[in-house]
Amino acid sequence: MKKQVLTGIKPTGRIHLGNYIGAIKPALQLAENQSYNTAYFVADYHGLTKIHNPIEMKELSYGVAAAWLALGLNPDSATFYRQSDVPEIFELSWILSCFAPKGLLNRAHAYKSLVEENQNGGKEVDSGVNMGVFTYPILMAADILLFQTELVPVGKDQIQHVEIARDIAESFNKQYGETFVLPEYVIQEETSVLPGLDGRKMSKSYNNTIPLFEEPNKLRKLINKIKTDSSSPEEPKNPDASVIFALYKEFASSDQSEEMRRRFQQGIGWGEAKKELFNVMNSFLEVPRLNYEELMTNRDRLDAILLNGAIKARKKTIPFMKEIKRKIGMYH
CATH class of the missing domain: 3.40.50.620 (HUPs)
Incomplete structure (x- = not known):
């Protein structure tokens, strides 16, 4: 089966x-x-x-x-x-x-988050919570x-x-x-x-997302906004702690990912890393983006x-x- x-x-x-x-x-x-x-x-x-x-x-x-x-x-x-x-x-x-059980739904993360937000803001516990959310x-x-x-x-x-x-x-x-x-x-x-542009979880509610089918120029600008540390280009960087690398490997081949990992460990500037991320993402999305635009019409x-x-x-x-x-x- x-x-x-x-x-x-x-x-x-x-x-x-x-x-x-x-x-x-x-x-x-x-x-x-x-x-x-x-x-x-x-x-x-x-x-x-x-x-x-x-x-x-x-x-x-x-x-x-x-x-x-x-x-x-x-x-x-x-x-x-x-x-x-x-x-x-x-x-x-x-x-x-x-x-x-109602108690089970009381513990649901989305509902609890709204309740805590209301409590921290001095509002009624269930302010803005419709039954669909609950x-x-x-x-x-x-x-x-x-x-x-x-x-x-x-x-x-x-x-x-x-x-x-x-x-x-x-x-x-x-x-x-x-x-x-x-x-x-x-x-x-x-x-x-997955971290968003500001380092927090990528979420529509945080307004820190990168739309998947964004046109190339806007995609490049969004990638350039991704938050990074202040390390110099020649300093070795941990690829497993980098948003740039986390995104890169989702769109790159295994060979490309291994090469990028090596470059991170040897030292790469954030500007260069973001450029490489844009190139691999834009290449991957080129055909899906066209298909998406055609379907939407x-x-x-x-x-x-x-x-x-x-x-x-x-x-x-x-x-x-x-x-x-x-x-x-x-x-x-």
Whole structure:
């Protein structure tokens, strides 16, 4: 039996390097392995926790879809869909919410972070927190469990969500017998927390990201903004402690990476290192960037691909939802 892989990206901003290195790249690598069934989705309902402008939501959703395809996702061999086109996800989300302890959700990182931010700012504890933010882990659990997912490629900050999905699945299985597969997360340890332009975690909320399909001149300027230390060009540098090298090796060949590692250890100026990073990134992204731009001008094609993916997805989700509803006494 092939293992099921699933991952999604929410449309809350332009696709950036953190999205690619933390989720898209490892997911596409798994797709190349014939041992896996792969499912990828545009997490548009997850994006609704932040994006309340319909034009922006549509544009960002198309951007996520175009990014997956431009970077090599094959919709014929994978299941590729828009979350909002698979209603069983949201039906399951309610069922799972009845097995999710509130205390578990209180400990979810995203919610805790907002609460702490409010407390530090002297605000009401739940100021600015909508129920979508609070119950986000339940909807993510539904995404994962509905597809009987075994492997979930995620960034390090998303590990907890996979663990919450396991906890909820175990609670359901204990009550109704073996139903859900218990998922495992997959991360790239070396790039599990990718630094942004300012040295903090690369995040849209910090405004320190590098958009993946940025045009060359702007890409060069952003790379030049990456924070570095004050060491002189001739001083040896530790490649494993460098944002520049961490990004470089994600786009370079193994031979190029080894050569760059040697240059770091012998001494290289930060300006030269940033130039080399731009060259290798721009070369890698040249064709995907063109594919992305072409897809973004052909929305009908994107819609057709996503709707076909939803039809494929529902061939799996509809029968499984019937099984779940039978178990809880709501389907005959």
